[in-house]
Amino acid sequence: MVRAEVDILDNVTAYAAIGLQEFEYNQNLISPAWITGADGSFQQYTTWERLRFRSLAANAGIRATATTGPIDHALNLQVSGSRFSHFQSLSYGPDLDRGTIYDPVVTPMPSLTDPGDPLKVVETESFSIGIADTMSFMDDRVQFTAGLRYQKVDVATFDYDWGSAETATYESDAWSPAFGLVVKPWENVSLYANYIQGLQPGMTVSSFFANAGEVFPPYVSKQYEAGVKVDWGRVRTTLAAFQIAQPNVLYTYDAKTDLYTAALNGEQRNRGIELNAYGEIVDGVRLLSGVTFLEAVQTKTADGAFDGKRARGAPRVRAVVGGEWDTPFLEGLTLSGRLTYTSNQTVDNTTPDLTIPSWTTVDLGARYSFDSRWSEKPVTVRFDVENVFDKSYWVTADTGFLPLSQPRTFRLSTAFKF
Known part of the structure; x- marks a missing residue:
């Protein structure tokens, strides 16, 4: 590049x-x-x-x-x-x-x-x-x-x-x-609203379907958003409402090929509210959190067969709460944690009552930064544990598949500056 x-x-x-x-x-x-x-x-x-x-x-x-x-x-x-x-x-x-x-x-x-x-x-x-x-x-x-x-x-x-x-x-x-x-x-308050359109290439059907290789026609996406941002001093908050429209895909079983066929059928309309808060609540303690409430439904389907039904792979609630603490007992050591919650999701647009359950995971981590005696540049060592309690769950139901969660995972890395 x-x-x-x-x-x-x-x-x-x-x-x-x-x-x-x-x-x-x-x-x-x-x-x-x-x-x-x-x-x-x-x-x-x-x-x-x-x-x-x-x-x-x-x-x-x-x-x-x-x-x-x-x-x-x-x-x-x-x-x-x-x-x-x-x-x-x-x-x-x-x-x-x-x-x-x-x-x-x-x-x-x-x-x-x-x-x-x-x-x-x-x-x-x-x-x-x-x-x-x-x-x-x-x-x-x-x-x-x-x-x-x-x-x-x-x-x-x-x-x-x-x-x-x-x-x-x-x-x-x-x-x-x-x-x-x-x-x-006011100096610390911003109100905003926007509207945007965009022409997007159509989806290419993957090799797992009977009509593999088919490309759906391009479509015009539409997005509306309005919200407010407030700077409270140590903490900033944002509240936004949005609506996004995108093509709706249905998967139907093809007995001749013993596979499923993907086809466009109406639109998927996503409406939601998103609330975020971030900042340093006290010296050395930082917070980053957010919650999204989403209503994803099918619209304009053939003969109205699925109008108003939940769309596949879209949780009604998703929340993340994370934080960092600069420890006072060891300079350069920061401890972190994150909790993620995702509510249940519909598996198939044609059977919206079939769902995968909600899931919650906890991640913990630590990083230690110090000056290298050789280069006089900072070195940062990170150790993270993802999915601390080894939770087993279905991650999402998007695109018609159910991927399994990652097990408890340990990551160790070091970053050098020259």
């Missing part, structure tokens, strides 16, 4: 950046389990998968400041573009009968056929040009931002087995507005 900027005038700066990323991996994979019985019995299939991803992105623009009468302006004009390529090759092995999720049967990995070099299956190109102006007046007590962006997204899919001929293309463009307002009625 390369970035550069140059001051053309005292109040005008030009900038540009370009970056390239490529990575690949090769895995023999036991697929996610398909539940086959009410007793928790399940089957899995095996795959050998080779994947490669390549991303090229660039942007350039101009920032400028100006004053017109009582109003100060901060202007930004930006042009950006990117190309994302997804390469894949895949071979399937036999299905494995694994017992039940409560009493699983461990079997050796079967031998699989090498799928060969990964071939291109999806390529996404995007382009945007936008301009924004942040206007400040009344000694910066009022700030208003207005922006407009033109976006274009082109998606091409290729034959999943051969990676040569195009199988489908999507082209979409949109003008996306953005507005934001900040008002400071």
Whole structure:
């Protein structure tokens, strides 16, 4: 990645950046389990998968400041573009009968056929040009931002087995507005509200589904947010209300392939309230906490079949409370802790009453900083224990899968400055 900027005038700066990323991996994979019985019995299939991803992105623009009468302006004009390529090759092995999720049967990995070099299956190109102006007046007590962006997204899919001929293309463009307002009625209080739209590439269906490789069309996301920030001195608090709309995906069983098929069906509307508090409550003791109340429901589904039903993988409550203590008995030693709570989640959009239970975890840690006698630079040693009580739980129900939690985990690291 390369970035550069140059001051053309005292109040005008030009900038540009370009970056390239490529990575690949090769895995023999036991697929996610398909539940086959009410007793928790399940089957899995095996795959050998080779994947490669390549991303090229660039942007350039101009920032400028100006004053017109009582109003100060901060202007930004930006042009950006990117190309994302997804390469894949895949071979399937036999299905494995694994017992039940409560009493699983461990079997050796079967031998699989090498799928060969990964071939291109999806390529996404995007382009945007936008301009924004942040206007400040009344000694910066009022700030208003207005922006407009033109976006274009082109998606091409290729034959999943051969990676040569195009199988489908999507082209979409949109003008996306953005507005934001900040008002400071008092020095320590800020009220804000914003609205933003954005054109997003559609999801690519993973290899675990019957319609693997299908790319859903691009969509326009919409986000509303309003809130208040208060500086109480030692502690700062924020309270925000938000709404975000995104495509809704349903998974249905395909008897012909013995797999599930992913398909778009309406929207998922997320409405919530978020409260955060952070700061140094007394000397040497710092607090960082937050709680989110979320209502995620399906809307605009076919024939209204699932309208108003809970959306998959969205807990109604999520709370995090963390803190740090600079110990008085040993200079440089800081102890930390964090408690995380997540309420239950719906597993499947088509059966919203089927849920995974809530879970709570505790993490503890310590870090010790001291000056190195060799370099006279600080050295920091960290030791953390995640999931202290070795809680076993389902992490989330997003994308139709149920990943298991990590067990109790110990981490030790050291950071040096030169």
